[in-house]
Amino acid sequence: MPANPLRDVRDKRLNRIAGPSALVMFGVTGDLARKKLLPAVYDLANRGLLPPSFALVGFGRRDWDDEDFAAEVLEHVRRSARTPFDQRVWDQLRQGLRFVSAEGFDDDSAYVRLHQTLEELKTSRGTGDHHAFYLSIPPNSFEMVCERLSSHDLASRHGGAGWRRVVIEKPFGHDLESARELNRIVESVFPSDSVFRIDHYLGKETVQNLLALRFANQLFEPLWNANYVDHVQITMAEDIGIGGRASYYDGVGAARDVLQNHLLQLLALTAMEEPISFDAADLRAEKAKVLKAVRLPEDLEAASARGQYASGWQGGEQVVGFLDEEGFNTESTTETFAALKLEINNRRWAGAPFYLRTGKRLGRRVTEIAVVFKRTPHMLFQDHGSAEFGQNAVVIRIQPDEGATIRFASKVPGTQMEVRDVTMDFGYGHAFTEDSPEAYERLILDVLLGEPPLFPRHEEVELSWKILDPFEEHWAALGTQPEQYAPGSWGPDSAHALMARDGRTWRRP
Template structure:
């Protein structure tokens, strides 16, 4: 079955939320780390797509900062190549010519004060030439260890000193990971707040920019159908999954010592959990949304015995999809004694009236059966006194598919055609791809525009990050005490046997997306 909606109409878009219909004011975006994959594949194409949609002002400026010996025109060619390869909108020469006029490049090292003086001279000229009016956003697409150095250089060079004019703004954007644990996250936050006010620090979690993630709020609070059953009286448990069918590849050096839990659960999956479990906010403003998410994270508890409430493992070598692949410990540059997990599963509980006694199972892994991110709200099983002997009664479920096939699936029981009263599970499906003619903007488009608008609902503040580490730190400490070697699992499977045992102890099974 499929769900049909009116073509060309988006009933899920909040009429009060017009971020993608608002044009950013005069501003410049300075990207540190423009030679990296994130900048090339996501950031520069997103800037072009915003310009192509008419959401950037004519005088917008894009500045790159890196060690390369480039002139402005060299950087412009790099941007053009990235746009032609990765932009989601059609390439239009008139859009490109307008954007190209504001492209500049500054060569330098992060620890070089002279380079930051050149950067200030560049943006000061852009204020005059392009009318950017002193409004500058600094996107740190660089390793987190460099954040404090760059923040201090921006402060020392006067690039973030906006006390002279209250009408202009300075903002900084940072990518995850936000620290390696609660202590380092706090150190990082202190270093950033030494240069920027707390409300000028934008922590990007690109999952929060995905249309399907934002649809969680619409699904829950714009439909009277779900709210009465969205609680412990009807929900048996919740599964939140982020699975990848690839290995660590060239990221082995970064991934070793980080692992699946720090890389994904601490940020992406706990954000999904908070959106799934939160109470209805007073409004969709940043303060109200963040307040409700923080209440959820503050109420999350871990079972006392982490040995039966967590599972972890590493993918082994073998065959996957007709291709022979190597194991995690055999990846190029990997420590063969590594105890870093490529699969992690954790059982959590939320100590609130709505969710008391309902387990939330979060899992993430590499080299699994398929690439998928989803939230499955599994409801309690119906009594079998009417259909139990002749039917295969399962549990109703509402599954929110975040990627790759964005949409929502509802699983329910239906009578099998013919004589008798046999019941089997069927599904009703809604997919963005076939329900709307309007294409969803790429997550980074939405997030970059929000930075330029100063609209922060989709960005977690430091309190959320702190609470997330408070949840994960005891798990990481427990795993560190356990040491290794770690349990191995076959590529293309759904994780180690201990993960299945984690749910089997509770009389449940993992979904196989």
């Protein structure tokens, strides 16, 4: 067989090719698996990063055999894979596909069949005693699945050979107490270094590039502190509503769904000190220090904002309001927009606040980190242009157009000394010929390799809940519904007031 032209030679050179293994996917019939996980497995195979001795086992409530499962995988690969379809790659991957049909996650007979399937794959595919269990399932099913994996001898290594790993998707609990209980359940079956908590934002190229931008460039790091930085804004905005997620979203809300995990992880990566290495323990130690140093404001009401999108026009289309979405109680106090102001009480960041916001039905889909610098102390040019110029910014765009922008002041061509803000832009799509892999490609490969730097440990999860829980308790005590905001806007008036109290404004992405 000729060499695969899509093989990632850099990963091969760095020995980042998975070894013999089987990936067991619980919840394989769900949206996440169909749209992201199954295509990511194929893309890894197409890039030459999965060995011939790899197997994928689906576990779900479908009356399928292996052929039915293969047809389902093929459909979603053709529909959503990032790399071109290659029949030879598919034929090899197809040979390692198996499906275990279950009546539910408590079906003991299904775990017996799963054990038999994994034993068969050791011989037929050479997977060895290396198994990863991906739990793409509701958190209330984690305990049941972990208990069954343990009682059926699936979570145990045999004779010291091989490994067992478990992958769990967010949410990691709904508050500090539930997060601790969830951690107790999972780590009673799998050791802590075998538990991989997925935050797919940490797999994105630009998030990882944030570390390179900070620590590989002398240009930025000396200025990356409160002596020069006025404040930092971290935004994750969506231009869609909750769609058909009423059963999941009601009672969860924007703060628990996005802010507690994605945005606080981005805050930690933006604010952390330089680690002594990129090993998991060193990265996690620095992130944990930042989260421990976060200081909650005395006035939680003034330092936070909540909203629910109303009905109206967005993008030339009439859209329903949050409370009119199917499946919602019109008295729901669940928020679709949340914003917080946080201070980091350490030498680097004291005095430079971090503003976090996330919401649905906002002006556009964008995720970015904006580091906004202080104005120059001597405004030599204040009479030669707009009063708005002079506040430089470094903006790291995470989605949809990954890259970075630097905003600085420049003279306008002409005979007058007129100064205006301009931008210098870097885009991944323009600077590199290589396509950026999907976040789940990187994360699944890291699981199979046993490399955990991009996965938050339970300490980080618990520290994040310690930050968010007081706000959630404050909002619950109010007993009022969040403020309404127009679809296509940038959130409720209270969010703009949050910034205005400090004499600042939100960036318009």
